[in-house]
Amino acid sequence: MKLEIKNITKNFGGMQALNNVELTIDKSEIIGLIGPNGAGKTTLTNVIDGVYKPSEGEVWLNDERIDHLPPYKIARRGLGRTFQVTRAFRRMTVMENMMVPAMAINPGAKRQNVINKAQGILEFLTFEHLANEYGRGLSGGQQKLLELARLLMLDPDFVILDEPFAGVHPTLQETIYGYIDKVRQEGKAIILISHDMDSIFTLSERLVVLDFGAIIADGNPQNVKQDPVVIKAYLGEDEEEDY
């Protein structure tokens, strides 16, 4: 498994959202991706999964260039993601939300096998009692869980979780911790984007920091935490004088 982001630049008109971003993930690990608001985290995610085409640079997945591919083809090649603002299919039940993508990718799959898989995932996420609820009837946290469940149905090698803890009740947060741990144990790589620093430092094995569209730090979370460049990015240039 290998995801390579090579010199990615993304411009929106005159604004540069990503500047020469270079990142390689070649093993199963949890990578925390952090940065101040507007640093380019979600833009980078959108470039990786094909929602945006990069202005410059290339994205390679398992030795295949994917930056020209549409999102559905990238998803079928084993890269899944969730969204910062949940995007469950609101007028479908939880079970339909999970089965539709699985059947779209593999139309020849046996319906009962897909149902069994979905039920197993729902049980793991302690979510099975909501299988027949419509997406629109779920709380924000439950919709986050539904997105995670839907992602597991695709069995991706690389998982991008965009703010999975935002607005989530602490009980559900524990469930999401369990989810991330399970996905990690299955040998997948996880890119975790979050503003919840406790979760980031608890879960991440590697930390990447973006600021103004460029990577300013990449390495062991404890080392990155002490990096003066990172501290400056988060607290500002005049931090010592102000306090």
Next chain:
Amino acid sequence: MDYITGQFLVNLLMNGILIGLIYGLMALGLTLIFSVLGIVSFAHGEFYMIGGYVVYYLLQAFGNLEPMIAILIAGAVTFVIGVIFELLFLQPMGKGDIERPGEYAILLTFGLAFFLQHVMIGIVGPFPTKVDRFYDFAEIDWGWLRMKAATVWFFDMPISSSRLIATGVAVVLTALMIWFMSKTWTGRGLQAVSQDRQAASVVGINPSHMNTLAFGLGTMLAGMSGAALVTVFAWVPWVGMPASSKSFIIIVLGGMGSMPGALLGGLVLGIVESFGAGLYPDPSKALAYKDAFGLLVFALVLLVKPTGFFGRKL
């Protein structure tokens, strides 16, 4: 006003329901296109017109052809035309190659509407054509139900056989469409794209294929509506224009993009038009005002509930 009896009112209701179900079928195609592609097809009425002409020519060429087969062929023809048009002209919009897709779609479908109308004027000329009724009913007299050739009397209420057959076709097609959308994985994939295009895309659903399929199915439904109604009306190349405008009214009445809304909107429009025309004091002018009654209800619904019956809040 002595003619306004209970039976007369029930007759108006029955006629309204019959035509409303056909309106609903037409609008179902338009709403499917809108919900998946996010565009309003101004050429919808022209596919309705083509469906009718396909049946007309098939029955002329093959006198013994079963009319229901002709309707199916009309559906296939309009599906293929719709798919080709979507692949050639609408795909660039879905891929993000068009800077202002909303305006592009309006101009393009308007252009297609005029093109198809004038091609048909070139082929068939401007004069109305009429297709004979598909079937003559056997003579039956069971008291509450009587049938003879072109008319059915249901509790002494006369119903034209052509209109009854067209409604039967509409009911079957609507039921099939509901089954397809709710029970098949392809139908659910269409629903997924209509609910959240980006989310559908990142879970592996190909939105471009869904666009093509939705446009083809939408034009097919319009074509089959026309094919079923060709025996009811005189057919001219611009016959689709009023049908198209009724479909627009229905999808706004029902709520943009809502399939149940399209069916309910069709029924409401059919019933309102039927009662409006039937109860207008001067019967000689009643038909001329028929469309105005539908538009009046349309305006009232927009005033009271701008999102329509089942529309989502914007």
